[in-house]
Amino acid sequence: MKPAPLDVRTLQRRTVGALAAGQVxxxxxxxxxxxxxSMLIVEVSGSAAWSGMAATTGTLGxxxxxxxxxxxxxxxxxxxxxxxxxxxxxxxxAVVVAAAGISNLLLLxxxxxxxxxxxALNLQARFAAADLADPASRGRDxxxxxxxxxxxxxxGPNLFEPGEALGSWLALPSLTxxxxxxxxxxxxxxxxxxLALRPDPLIVALAATSTVPSGGHxxxxxxxxxxxxxxxxxxxxxxxxxxxLVMVALMSMTPVHMSSHGSSLTIVGVTISLHMAGMxxxxxxxxxxxxxxxxRPVVLLGQGLTAGALLAGLIWPHSxxxxxxxxxxxxxxxxxxxxxxxxxxxxxxxxxxxPAAQGISDAMMNVAxxxxxxxxxxxxxxxxxxxxSVLLIVPVLVVVALQAARRG
Numbered sequence: 001m002k003p004a005p006l007d008v009r010t011l012q013r014r015t016v017g018a019l020a021a022g023q024v025x026x027x028x029x030x031x032x033x034x035x036x037x038s039m040l041i042v043e044v045s046g047s048a049a050w051s052g053m054a055a056t057t058g059t060l061g062x063x064x065x066x067x068x069x070x071x072x073x074x075x076x077x078x079x080x081x082x083x084x085x086x087x088x089x090x091x092x093x094a095v096v097v098a099a100a101g102i103s104n105l106l107l108l109x110x111x112x113x114x115x116x117x118x119x120a121l122n123l124q125a126r127f128a129a130a131d132l133a134d135p136a137s138r139g140r141d142x143x144x145x146x147x148x149x150x151x152x153x154x155x156g157p158n159l160f161e162p163g164e165a166l167g168s169w170l171a172l173p174s175l176t177x178x179x180x181x182x183x184x185x186x187x188x189x190x191x192x193x194x195l196a197l198r199p200d201p202l203i204v205a206l207a208a209t210s211t212v213p214s215g216g217h218x219x220x221x222x223x224x225x226x227x228x229x230x231x232x233x234x235x236x237x238x239x240x241x242x243x244x245l246v247m248v249a250l251m252s253m254t255p256v257h258m259s260s261h262g263s264s265l266t267i268v269g270v271t272i273s274l275h276m277a278g279m280x281x282x283x284x285x286x287x288x289x290x291x292x293x294x295x296r297p298v299v300l301l302g303q304g305l306t307a308g309a310l311l312a313g314l315i316w317p318h319s320x321x322x323x324x325x326x327x328x329x330x331x332x333x334x335x336x337x338x339x340x341x342x343x344x345x346x347x348x349x350x351x352x353x354x355p356a357a358q359g360i361s362d363a364m365m366n367v368a369x370x371x372x373x374x375x376x377x378x379x380x381x382x383x384x385x386x387x388x389s390v391l392l393i394v395p396v397l398v399v400v401a402l403q404a405a406r407r408g
Contacts, residue, residue, distance in 0.1 A: 008132055008204070011132060011199065011201065011204065012132040012133060012141070012201070014196070015128065015129065015131075015132065015197065015201045016129050016141055016144055016145060017196075018192060018193065018196035018197055019125045019128055019129055019145045019148070019197075020144065020145055020148035021148075021189075021192050021196075022082070022086075022125065022189040022190075022192045022193050023122065023125055023145055023148045023149045023152070023189070024148055024149065024151050024152045024189075025152065025185045025186070025188050025189035025192070026086070026089075026118055026121060026122060026149070026152065026185065026186055026189045027122070027148075027149035027150075027151070027152025027280075028151075028152040028155055028181065028182075028185045036163070036175055036178045036179070037054030037058065037112055038054040038252060038255055038256055039175055039255070039256075039259070040054070040096075040100060040108070040175045040176070041053055041054050041105070041108065042256070043100075043174065043175060044099075044100060044103050044104075044105050044108055045105050048256060048260070048377075048381070049377055049378070049381060050105070050377070053109060053112075053373070053374070053377070054112060054252065054373070056370045056371075056373035056374040057109045057110075057112040057113045057116070057370075058112050058113070058115055058116045058119060058373075059116060059119065059244075059248060059366040059367075059369035059370040059372075059373060060113060060116065060366065060367070060370035061092070061112065061113030061114060061115065061116020061117060061119070061120075061366075062116035062117070062118075062119035062120040062123070062362070062366035062369075063116075063362075063363045063364075063365075063366030063367045063369075063370060064113070064116070064363075065085065065088065065116060065117045065120040066120045066123070066124075066359050066360075066362035066363040066365075066366060067223065067359045067360065067362075067363050069081045069084065069085055069117075069120055069121075069124055069359070070124065070223075070355045070356065070358055070359025070360075070362070071355070071356075071359065072084060073124065073128075073202055073355050074202070074206075074355040074356070077197075077200030077201075077202050077203045078124070078128040078131065078193075078197055078200055078201055078202045079193055079194065079197035079198065079200045081124065082121055082124060082125060082128070082190075082193040082197070083190045083193045083194045085117040085118065085120055085121035085124070086117075086118070086121060086186050086187065086189055086190030086193065087187075087190055088114055088117035089114065089115050089116075089117040089118035089121065089182075089186050090183050090186045090187050090190070091114055092111045092112065092113070092114025092115035092116070092117065092118075093111070093115055093179045093180070093182045093183035093186065094111075094183060095107060095110060095111030095114060096108060096111035096112060096115065096176065096179045097111075097172060097173065097176045097179050097180060097183075098111070099111050100172075100173035100174070100175065100176045101172075101173045101176075115182070116366070118182075118186060119366065120362060120366070122149065123362045123365065123366075124358070124362065125145055126142050126143075126145045126146050126342055127142070127342065127346065127354070127355075127358040128145075128197075128201055128202065129141045129142050129144065129145040130142045130342075130343075130346050131201040131202045131204075131205040131354075132201050132204060132205050135347070136291060137291060138291070138343055138346060138347070139286075139287040139288070139289075139290035139291040139295075139339060139340070139343045140284065140287045140288055140291055141287075142287060142339065142342055142343060142346070143283040143284045143285075143286060143287025143288075143290075143339045144283075144284055144287070146280055146283040146287075146335070146338070146339060147280055147281065147282075147283040147284050148280075149280045150276075150277060150280040150281045152185075155273075162177070162181075163176075163177030163178035163179075163180070163181055164177050164178075165177065166180060166181065167180065202355065205351060206351065206352065208351075209351045209352060223356040223357055223358075223359050223360025223361070223363075224360060226349060226353060226356060226357050226360065227360060230348060230349070232344070232348035233345060233348045233349055233357050235344075235402050235403070236295070236341050236344035236345040236348055236361070237341075237345060237357075237360065237361045237364050237365075238364075238398075238399075238402055239299055239337060239341045239344070239399050239402060239403065240337065240338060240341035240342060240345065240361055240364075240365050241361075241364040241365045241367070241368035242368060242395040242396075242398055242399050243299075243302060243303075243306070243333070243334055243337035243338060243341065243395075243399060244334070244338070244365045244366070244368050244369045244372075245368035245369060245371060245372035245395055246306055246310075246330075246333075246334075246372065246392045246395050246396060247279075247306075247330055247331075247333075247334040247369075247372075248368075248369035248370075248372040248373050248376075249372035249373060249375065249376040249379075249388065249392055250309065250310070250313065250326075250327075250330055250376070250388065250389065250392060251272075251275060251327065251330060252372075252373050252376055253376045253377070253380045253385070253388060254271065254272075254275075254323060254327060254385075255268045255271075255272065256377075256380070257317075257323075257380065257385045258271065258320070258323060261318060263320060267320060270324075271320070271323060271324045271327055272327070274324055274327065274328050274331075275324075275327035275328060275330060275331045276331060277328070277331065278327070278328040278329070278330065278331025278332045278334075278335065279331035279332075279334055279335050280331075280335065282332060282335060283335050283339050286298055286301075286302075286335055286336045286339040286340060287339050287343075289301075289336075289340075290339060290340045290343050295340040295341065295343050295344040295347075296340075296344075296403050298336050298337075298339070298340035299336065299337050299340045299341060299344075299399065299403050300400065300403055301336050302332075302333045302334070302335070302336030302337035302338075302340065303333065303337065303396050303399050303400050304333070305329050305330075305332045305333035305336060306329070306330060306333030306334070306337075306396050307333075307393065307396055308326075308329045308333075309326045309327065309328075309329035309330035309333060310326075310389040310390070310392055310393055310396070311326075311389075312325050312326030312329065313326045313385055313386060313388070313389035314386045314389045314390060317384070317385040317386045317389075326389075337399070341361075342358075342361070345357055345358060345361045346358065376388060379391060
């Protein structure tokens with residue numbers, strides 16, 4: 001007896017739902033640690049000069065995991081790839097807690113790098129939503145998974161004090177309660193991916209194009225070959241990477257800047273929550289605009305919003321309201337550029353080559369973020385927050401030039 005034909009639309013709806021549920025949980029953990037990381041490094045190292053390494057190690061870890069996870073997705077499907085990333089990120093959370101307990105800075109960096117797998121997971125999940133999506137609604141489906149992180153990232157930064165209470169109850173080192181929350185949330189998300197992504201969306205998509213994911217066709221050189229041969233892929237990857245560099249550099253330094261000027265943990269948490277709401281809450285709007293207008297206009301809109309954020313940091317560097325407004329605009333600009341850019345990456349590559357293109361895009365995005373985080377600390381120390389805001393206009397202008405002068 002023949003099995004019932006696969007209903008791709010039903011499978012796509014179920015896939016998007018599973019990805020969204022996992023992203024909510026994963027984002028709670030990410031949101032809880034995004035600002036705690038820089039503060040924990042300062043506490044362990046005794047120097048604010050190391051503060052940017054929280055973003056650097058996390059994004060560098062995400063960059064290192066991106067291509068192997070994409071290759072694993074091509075061989076074994078999204079289900080195995082995403083769940084593997086969740087397990088690695090959970091292990092990283094445990095290493096961070098242990099490192100804080102013995103005040104070992106190197107081990108702390110290693111734990112945060114392992115936690116970067118959660119960032120790689122987050123990025124791959126949005127591409128997983130596009131595996132079976134209709135081209136006319138690809139931006140919408142991709143953006144819905146991005147949007148699903150909104151609740152988690154709003155809650156997460158406000159878990160500073162509850163996290164500390166939990167840490168005290170569990171006798172954990174200072175500032176590590178949020179990492180314990182991250183670990184538990186990420187493990188639960190991993191269970192969802194393992195149970196719900198059946199049949200696997202990428203394997204189904206590859207089968208529909210007669211491409212075998214294991215031992216079958218693979219383009220020689222993978223993502224790097226696509227960067228060399230496809231101007232459209234190259235332009236889309238550069239756009240996403242530079243937008244992420246600006247976001248990481250400014251966002252990671254804002255908690256340090258605010259804390260050094262007397263802002264409480266609660267105020268910092270609210271500010272970061274609003275920034276992350278900007279990153280994710282309106283992503284369906286940007287997805288809809290991408291489907292209707294195309295990726296290029298939405299990327300340019302994102303650069304305008306980001307320029308507004310940098311202007312706010314220049315004009316109101318010591319105003320909580322001004323900094324909050326700037327971070328909201330920064331989040332919105334990142335959202336527009338990332339949703340539109342990811343859609344452009346997916347559209348520019350053939351189905352069989354999409355995992356490779358997506359993997360190299362995620363890797364370049366996180367390398368750029370790591371670079372931004374690493375340079376932001378010394379720049380902040382040298383020229384203060386307004387100077388950092390001025391310097392970050394350069395990558396914004398590069399993205400505008402790339403999109404304005406596009407060819408092919």
